Amino acid sequence: MVNRDWTVLGEKVTSWINEAADQLRASLSKPLEVSEKSAHNDLVTNMDRSIEQFLIGKIRADYPNDKIISEEGYGDGVKDKRGVLWLLDPIDGTLNFVMQKRFFAISIGIYENGNGKAAFIYDVMADELFHCITGSGAYQNTRKLSALTDIAIDDALIDLSPTWLKPNRRIHEEIMTEIVRRSSGTRAYGAASLELAYVAAGYLDAYFTMRLSPWDYGAGLILLTEVGGLCSRADGSPIDILTKQSVLAARPGLHQYMSDHIREQVNQGRFIKEPE
Numbered sequence: 001m002v003n004r005d006w007t008v009l010g011e012k013v014t015s016w017i018n019e020a021a022d023q024l025r026a027s028l029s030k031p032l033e034v035s036e037k038s039a040h041n042d043l044v045t046n047m048d049r050s051i052e053q054f055l056i057g058k059i060r061a062d063y064p065n066d067k068i069i070s071e072e073g074y075g076d077g078v079k080d081k082r083g084v085l086w087l088l089d090p091i092d093g094t095l096n097f098v099m100q101k102r103f104f105a106i107s108i109g110i111y112e113n114g115n116g117k118a119a120f121i122y123d124v125m126a127d128e129l130f131h132c133i134t135g136s137g138a139y140q141n142t143r144k145l146s147a148l149t150d151i152a153i154d155d156a157l158i159d160l161s162p163t164w165l166k167p168n169r170r171i172h173e174e175i176m177t178e179i180v181r182r183s184s185g186t187r188a189y190g191a192a193s194l195e196l197a198y199v200a201a202g203y204l205d206a207y208f209t210m211r212l213s214p215w216d217y218g219a220g221l222i223l224l225t226e227v228g229g230l231c232s233r234a235d236g237s238p239i240d241i242l243t244k245q246s247v248l249a250a251r252p253g254l255h256q257y258m259s260d261h262i263r264e265q266v267n268q269g270r271f272i273k274e275p276e
Contacts, residue, residue: 004084006118006133009063009110013120014129016058017106020051021124024091028101045098048072051090051106059086069242071215078242081114087218087241092121093191101125107193109218111241116222121197130197130223138226140201147228148202150253156205158183159195170210170246171234172270175262192247196220199249200227206250206258210234211275213244220249230255234262234272244275 024047033046052072059068063084068075070088078085086108091097093104102125110118119138121130130145132138138145158179165180166173180186187204189195192212198204200223218241221231231239234246236259248258266272 010118010120010131010133012058012062013108013118014131016055017108017120017122017129020054020090020106021122023047023051023054024097024104024106024124032098034098045091045094047097048091048094049074052088055088055090055106055108059088069214069218071213081111081242083113084117085111085241087111087214089193089215089218092193092216093189096190103189103191103194105191105193105197107215107219109220109222111218111222114241116225119219119222119226121193121219121223123194123197130200132223132226134222134226138200138223140197145201145227148200148251151205151251153179153182153254153257154184156183156251156254157185157187157203159187159189159198159204159207161188161190161209164208164210168210169273170275171272172265175265175270175272176208179258179261192216193220196224196249199229199251200224206248206254208234208246208248208258210246210272211244212247214241217247217249224249228252232259233274235259235266236263246272246274 027047049072052070052074056068056074066084067078068086068088069078089107091104092107097104106122108120116134118133130140164171164176195207199207224231231249234248
């Protein structure tokens, strides 16, 4: 067990995020260096790299024995969950950052021996910080978030990409059709950390994707758990915070309904395939 004042850590991280956000907002009036990673819509910019290096520099200066997993590769080659681990995304929603200049976030989740300890998700353009220290409640800026309650699928607002409703190699496109048909509606914002924060805040009732990396979901899982939400892989099995995987996050009751439905569809012969 690491002897650490998590309140002091939270104050430090918040100040680092505010500095990073100022840099991001300033960059929007300047030319960006944009390149593709795995696909034409999987982008990285000079600011992704710059902000990651800035935040990692802060972490290493104050907490040199901690480990870091980060999107742009400036972190550590982490093999296990021992000690304190930071899951860092300098710009979650880079495509939004480049094309819309909104709906992007700085996301930091901190774990100790695999257990969530603190989460920070900052919507840069909305100036909204979703944050928590585990056991002390979750907040949207200064507003304390309420505990999540059960909701029926018929009354639910579901967040999922249309990718999973058309032919793809991760999930049979008809598996989610009944869920979408029965729900009150669907949304997709293109920034997983914010979408998980919206579930925690009650703006959405569930979030689903078949492909997400640790830095995408690390903070969101901690925040959601703090308010009584449930998180798992698509089939209801536990999430491993070191790997890329599917993520199903939802209010109580609704999570059970959705994971049961997915398992039933798989038992009937329709496929789901986790990322390698």
